[in-house]
Amino acid sequence: MSTKKGAQYISIRGARVHNLKNVSINIPRNQLVVVTGLSGSGKSSLVFDTLYAEGQRRYVESLSSYARQFLGRITKPEVDAIEGIPPAIAIEQKVNTRNPRSTVGTSTEIYDYLKLLFARAGRTISPTTGKEVKRHSVTDVVDFISTFPLGTKVMVLAPYQSDDAAPTTDRLLTLLQNGITRIEACNEIFQVEEIISGSAKLPKTCTVNLVIDRFSVSDEVDFPGRCGDSVQTAFSESDGSCVVHTFDSNNKPTATLFANRFEENGVQFEEPSVHLFNFNSPLGACPKCEGYGKVIGIDEELVIPDRTLSLYEGAVAPWKTESMQAYRDQFIKQTAKIDFPIHRAYEHLNEAELNLLWNGTKGVDGINSFFEYLEEKKYKIQYRVMLSRYMGKTVCPVCKGSRLRPEANYVKVAGSNISELVLMPIDELQAFFKTVVLEPHEAKIAERILIEVRNRINFLMDVGLGYLTLNRLSATLSGGESQRINLATSLGSSLVGSLYILDEPSIGLHPRDTTLLINVLQNLKHLGNTVVVVEHDEEIMRAADQIIDVGPLAGQHGGEIIFQGKIDELQQAAPDSLTARYLIGTEQIPVPKFRRKSASFVEVKSARENNLKSIDVKFPLNTLTVVTGVSGSGKSTLVKGVLYPALSKLVNGYGEKAGKHGCVTGDLHRIKGVEMIDQNPIGKSTRSNPVTYVKAYEEVRKLYSDQPYAKANNFKPSHFSFNMEGGRCEECQGEGIIKVEMQFMADVTLVCEQCHGKRFKNEVLDVRYQGLSIFDVLELTVDQAIEFFGSQPGSTERKIAEKMKPLQDVGLGYVRLGQSSSTLSGGESQRVKLASFLGKENSGGPFLFIFDEPTTGLHFHDIRKLLDSFNALVENGHSLIVVEHNLEVIKCADYIIDLGPEGGKDGGQLVFSGTPEELLKCKESYTARYLKDKL
Structure with missing residues (x-):
């Protein structure tokens, strides 16, 4: 192979990793290449286990002798030769981190830049006076004095510091030895010698200042030097304070206080530093919750399990028992004169009424007073048991969930503190940083920081994550969101001349948002990178410069290159390719001849976790129900955050804490168990398989x-x-x-x-x-x-x-x-779990199965098999709820629940529920627009 060709291509010769059958291929550099094929056909073996593995091995080889000592033992991919390979970066389907301290801000490094911005360009504002807290330098005081007209009389004073009310004789003698001959009190000047001799007495009620210097404002060359020396002396003779008296034409003084301490109105503040904004550091973490944002306390959701009830109907769970009902009656009696709405549902109480119910007021004991009483009596076991029943993770009362100590939020940039910024959706944060105006000095300091912050925010917007907040826990992200955050983080590094390898980046993306992702991939290519994507999404395939189809089938029947070229050529040149057949339409997933209907259902009432707008949603049983909507519309929150844990508690008898909602009702007796089949690994140990x-x-x-x-x-x-x-x-x-x-x-x-x-x-x-x-x-x-x-x-x-x-x-x-199990993708792990349940078919039922993006990693042909498994489950009496964006699955649903209309704060509403055919009539639904071509 010539050098020129080697520079244009990544050349793989004789690859035999796993099921690859001596594959040789030239992958063009600086292009967007999509590798597709059936699940198990050998795509990952070619791209990850051969191409990326060799790229990483060569990278390690280029490092230190410490790293190289292991190279003799690192297994090389089974391949004859790979030439022209640039430095490789892989963005795989990683399982979300479970670290409770990891957030979107920390994982994208945006928060690191925000910490730096606030530490360098932030202004500390006193919460009591609203004034900026400053540490005055000698130059600040000299500049202040120099603003007055020439000839203005000035006196530089140092506040007298002593535990004694007035200077003692010994202290006065020391002052004389230090060259201080005058003292000021009540705007009068006293000679130190006269006070010592007793011929003059200081007033007892006045503040005493030491007179450091007296002069008139001058334009002489040595004036700033003399003035500065006097100010420095004043700072050193006191506790870091300096008082400047300026006299008007009537000889009336005006006092101005300066301090070289970081304080305002006598209150000392913490100076901004990077550690002050770090919730993973003891210097910045909230002392109450230690930087977690949550503490163990009285859980409102446990105290008020059904928000649709009124106080009179028993909304406050601990007051419903016979032994504790007296507290409810007492509250009703105490609030009778102020007309508290005891018959209004809890969810409709306003802020003032909620505050009264929880915190009480003079003559009224609220819920918190009740729990304080239980705390006092917890030496008795019955009170300890009752307390434990209503304890749970709740928002930290000190930092209000911001994770930072209160002092960190006194520091502001353009009027906002760091906690306010991390709670903004990223699209709002982008607008904030586009329009942020700083003082010239601050702007110069923050210039480079702002460039990095804006770039990284733009990358998150480009991959369709504008609805997230920087404070969002990484553990709560879906697999697709997690991968796109990794992609945005890699984009932030702005590497050139690299090989980017991505594993199904379209996971979790609604068809509306796929265009954004394609733009990101094209931008990566235009920077001068080679982008190789393992993908099944039709839209991304059509946007690729070249397609490599691996097959023809899976496992031992795969491992060959069926086709390489443009997508139009694939449809003509590779008639045996299953990918080509599905793209042309000779093979397709058929639309069901009829939609199953069911009179049985479970209903979530008043779901309001995250961005859900207190919605009521019915899920029919004995059907295939698909929950869809644009990215960030609230699908995972509704199904995984509210429905599953709530149902699990009711049906299985155990479950994690459910997200905020009123209650779950319906035909629960028709379900024998609830199973969540997600993309988490099938076992904690790497030995699990x-x-x-x-x-x-x-x-x-x-x-x-x-x-x-x-x-x-x-x-x-x-x-x-x-x-x-x-x-x-x-x-x-x-x-x-x-x-x-x-x-x-x-x-x-x-x-x-x-x-x-x-x-x-x-x-x-x-x-x-x-x-x-x-x-x-x-x-x-x-x-x-x-x-x-x-x-x-x-x-x-x-x-x-x-x-x-x-x-x-x-x-x-x-x-x-x-x-x-650690080498299985999220989609493969999910299907192993499904297989496990299919193997337990005779273990009783019916079950309600919940799937999260089950088409992850699946070719069209594999989706067809998956739908057959789904239909088999439904035919056996089970119920399926699937969170999905894939249009092939959506068109095969019996019932669709569409959330939106947008993501983030503009989502969380029930846009539509019904059959796919009925959905097409819904103008507000983005899903309907894309589904139209499939039905």
Whole structure:
């Protein structure tokens, strides 16, 4: 290959990673390339396990000798050669962080720049006087004096500092020795010698000042020097204060106080520093909640579980019991004269009425007084039990959820403090920083900081996240939001000449917002980067400079390059490509012939968590219900934040705290259980994998322990477990790999030198079944395993095949049995969970299943399989609620709940509920506009 060609292309020769069949391909540089194909066809093996892995390996090689010492042990991708590869950056489908301190602001680095902005250009405003708090320098005082007309008489004074009411003789003698000969009190001057001799007496009620100097304002060259020396002396003789008396034409003095301390009106303030705005530092964190924003306290949602009730009807839960009802009656009696609305629903009380109910007033004891009484009596067990019933995580009363100590919010930039900025939606924050006006001195300091802040905010807007706030917890983001934040963070680094590798960036994006994402990808390319995207979204495919289709099928039937070129050529040149067939329309997901209807339902009333506008939403049972709407409209909040935890508590008997809502009603007796099938990993341990999750590995271990060699060596089923001591390799503890922590870099994963990645001791690996060791079985794909075990005559073998069948049914036939859960994408993890429930079909029901973006990582053909699984669940009496943007799933729904109309503060409303055909008539719905072409 010529040098010129090498510069134009990333050339891969003979790639054989996983199921790739000796693939050779030239990927054009500085273009947007989409790699597509069925799930398991080999896309990730080509892009991540070959291209990115080699890019990272070469990056480490270019670093220090410390890093290079591990290189001999880092496994190279199984490929003959890769040429022309630039530095690689991968933005994968990462699982959200569960760190309660991580926010959108910290993960995008915007908050770091805001801390710097407030520390350098912020003004501290006194909350009592409203004046700016300043530390005066000698220059400030000299400049002040110089503003007066020439000849103006000036006296520089230092406030007398002593515990004594008046200077003692010893103190006066010391002052004389220091050259101070006069004292001022009540606008009179007294000689120090006269006070010592007793010929003059200081008034007892006046403030005493030491006279440092007296002069007239002059334009002489040495005047600023003399003036400055006097001011400096005044600061040093007092506690950092200086009083300047200026005299008018009538010889009447005007006093002006200066201080070289950071204070205002006698109150000392904390000087702005980066640490003051850091809620992860003891210097900046709120002392009450330690920077979490929440504390354990009386939880309003537990005290008032049903906001649709009035006080008289029993809205206050602890006052409903017979023993505590007297407190409700007492409150009603105490508020009778002020006409408190005891028959009005709690949710309709105004702010003043809520304040009265909770905090009481003179002669009225509110809810908080009741709980204070319980605190006093908690030495009795019944009161301790009652208190614990209503305790939960609640907003910190000191910082009001801002996480920062109160002093941090005294510092303002353009009239706003940092807490106000992080609570603004990003689209409002963008407008704020576009129009922010600073003083010339501040503007110069903040110039570079503002450029970085504006750029990063613009990137978040470009990827469709304008509805988020910087204070939003990373743990509450969806998988798609998380990935787009990672994309925005990478954009903020403004790298050029790099290889960006993205894994389904369209996840979680409504079709309306996909155009924004395409613009971002095009901008990355125009900067001079190569952008390789693993994607199934039709719109992104059509925007690509080149498409690479991997297939033709999944697993051992994939791993080949079916097509490379422009999308128009794909539809003509690759008739055998499933991607081409679906794009042309020769293969398609059919619209259902009829929509299921149900008279049974569950209803969420008055949902008002995050941006939800106190909406009532009905979810029909025994149907496929799809919840849709633009990004940030409130779908996840409604389904995952309110409906699931509330239903789980009512039906399952346990569950996390539900988001703010009135109540959940309906035909709950028709549901035997509620299951959330999200994209979180299937296990906390890296040793967890699909075969253990669907309970098939127990039978495999039993089968191997029954083999003659195992019996001869007294091997039990536990010897074939990589989670227990006995048969596993103890060097890597059954993982097959060892992680090496690198300084200031990502950890390096190395193959275990003891077992060479085989996870078990040699004697355990010597046990064979039909020629395969236990490690060989774990290396089989689901399809291969079903074929292998299904063809055997034994009942145990058939049971193993049956337990794995659901994995195949949900389109995971290509996944290896022993593949670590940490290497599964969010969509794959979700489908493993679905397979697990499909395998429990006979365990009773009906269940309500909730899915969050189940089409993640799915090709059109795989979505068809997924819909078949969904329909099978509904036909078996179960109910499905799916949060989804994919139009193929939306068109197949029995019932649609569309939220919006926009994201963020302009969302959270119920735009539509009904069938897909009825949705098309809804003019306010963005979903309707895009669905029109699919029906």
